[in-house]
Amino acid sequence: MAPPCSCLPGALNALKATPLRSARQWATPSARRTFASSQAFVLRTQLRNPIPVNAIKSRASILEYHAPGNGVRNIGQQSQRPFSNSTSRWKLKTIEQVRARNKGGPFNLTAAVLFVASGAGLWAYFSYEKERMARQRIAEQTKGVGRPKVGGPFDLIDHNGHQFTHEDMHGKYALVYFGFTHCPDICPDELDKMADMIDKVKERCGNVILPVMITCDPARDTPAVLKEYLKEFHPDIVGLTGTYENVKAVCKAYRVYFSTPPNVKPGQDYLVDHSIYFYLMDPEGDFVEAIGRNFTSEQAAKVISDHIKDWKGPLNKKDYWA
């Protein structure tokens, strides 16, 4: 094949230097067009019909002919604008010089670096967007009509004996956990994990999370018991209890299974089976995601922090007890 590509780097250089301007000039060839661009235009048309070597040679002689003449270079003096900083083609005296310059084709170090950098940039951007969209999908699954709803209104008593309803969770991301203080091994482990999660999320997103533990065992877990119990885990955790009916209603709203007997005799010793999930609720009280036991505190903190960072609405950063 004949070496036809002499025009390509020149055209590329012209485009790279002033993409907009040269594009405009492609569209409206006028007296303002410089020699370089008209040359590139001519060469481009030549490329469409591949030219033999002798044609190139003759073109080279044309170049030689035109080069010394300063007047030929610019048709209009007012339009003296350089398209690139590299050596202009008309300065190359011989076909060998033209060939040497074009040997590498459009590939040089700058182009390679730009290519790799833009590729990496695009990859990073799209993988970030993909993750964000996946989170958004999870968060929005429970919004709107006809979706399975987790959570809802409730009326309970916090560990200081004050009334606490679903409205008290609005404005903050709420992390809701169900448990009971007489839990042998799993709940204490999970609450330790919860404390770790709270610290990590607060460190990353500020004071925007309200951790809540709702007891499944209201008969034994009075506000005072909850207060004593929870202060060993994290000072932020709000313990909630209430009447058996109210607790049963909130468990039902959160789709939590529990096996607390309704009428326990004083002093009766029993365990409660219950589902083990952390429920993340957004500042409007809608369910976002359930976090299971298989999450480490680090993974859970990441999931929560990412959701919080996605949130565009107002966030309440005040302390709950302040």
Place this chain on the structure above:
Amino acid sequence: MVWLPWGSSEKKDGPPKTADGAFEAPNRTNRAKCYAARDAFFDCLDANNILDSIGDKQSVLAANKACGKLNEEFEKNCAHSWVEYFKKQRIVNFQKEQTIKKIEAEGGEIFAPGAPTKR
């Protein structure tokens, strides 16, 4: 009736009881004590090659004979429901281990719910 979980009389051993006779919600120290007593008892059972310490009568007798003192200690430091729970859990855990071993020996793979996949 006023229920004062922390105001109840402290007994010398074991989890304290509340005014209505139930065990107080165990705190971190009490839980640690209970776990330690449990581990000591289960270590003794392991050493004597006893699995069941709650269901089968013969095994219970054997367990009491071999590790009676540790069992007492265990029951003193943990609520009755916890003792029951841990003894049953020991059997369940053992069976789970055996099942996993069996499946692995047959060349199967276990897909336990491990860490969540990257999302």
